[in-house]
Amino acid sequence: MKRVLERVRETVEKDQETKSKLKDICMILHDELKGYDWVGFYLVENGELVLGPYVGKPTEHTNIDFGEGICGQAADREETFLIDDVKREQNYLSCSPKVESEIVVPIFKEGDVVGEIDIDSHQRSRFGDEDEKLLEEIAEMVGKIL
Ligand code: SME
Numbered sequence: 001m002k003r004v005l006e007r008v009r010e011t012v013e014k015d016q017e018t019k020s021k022l023k024d025i026c027m028i029l030h031d032e033l034k035g036y037d038w039v040g041f042y043l044v045e046n047g048e049l050v051l052g053p054y055v056g057k058p059t060e061h062t063n064i065d066f067g068e069g070i071c072g073q074a075a076d077r078e079e080t081f082l083i084d085d086v087k088r089e090q091n092y093l094s095c096s097p098k099v100e101s102e103i104v105v106p107i108f109k110e111g112d113v114v115g116e117i118d119i120d121s122h123q124r125s126r127f128g129d130e131d132e133k134l135l136e137e138i139a140e141m142v143g144k145i146l
Contacts, residue, residue: 001134004032012141021145023053025138029119030055033131038095038120042071043146044113049075052115059095069093074104075113080132084125095120103127105135109143117142 011024026039040054042064049064049071061069066076069092074081083102086092099120107115117135121127 001130004028005134005137007032008138009141012145018145019053022142023055025142026053026055029138035121035123035126036119037122038099038118040118041107041115041142042075042118043115044075049116056120057096061093061095064093070102070104071116071118074106074116078106078108078113080105080136082127082132084127098122100124101126103131103135105132105139107139107143107146109146114143114146 007028008025011021011028014021022041026041029036030039038054038056040056041052042049043052048066051059051062064072066072070081070083070089071093073091081104083089086099086102099122101121101124103119105117106113107117117139119127119135
């Protein structure tokens with residue numbers, strides 16, 4: 001986890017375009033952490049969540065309203081959503097039948113949600129406190145460059 005955080009920190013501090021930094025962060029998380037099967041950013045544009053850089057299979061959910069699905073609920077409630085079993089969720093947007101668990105962490109800038117990190121796993125209950133802590137630290141770093 002420490003090594004992942006260090007690699008992300010180096011990426012954030014690099015002299016390159018923000019979108020390419022976000023893509024690199026997705027790759028780091030996807031490659032370094034087992035079960036991080038789809039890793040992506042959604043960015044708030046004109047009051048909705050718009051899919052940004054990601055690693056994994058393409059998704060049809062490129063535009064999500066606040067309140068809609070896990071991503072929209074996390075943006076609306078301004079809090080991390082940690083879902084052990086997506087199949088038990090009523091308000092959920094499926095990207096792939098293989099997905100079992102999900103974590104969505106809001107990214108804040110000056111107190112407002114400006115985006116999110118979204119991770120899907122093919123493993124049930126893949127995400128816990130350690131993941132939440134890591135991703136919230138990354139979200140804080142990313143909030144400074146958005
Ligand atoms: N599952 C999300 C949609 C985004 S995909 O996971 C990439 C949701 O319910 O909001």
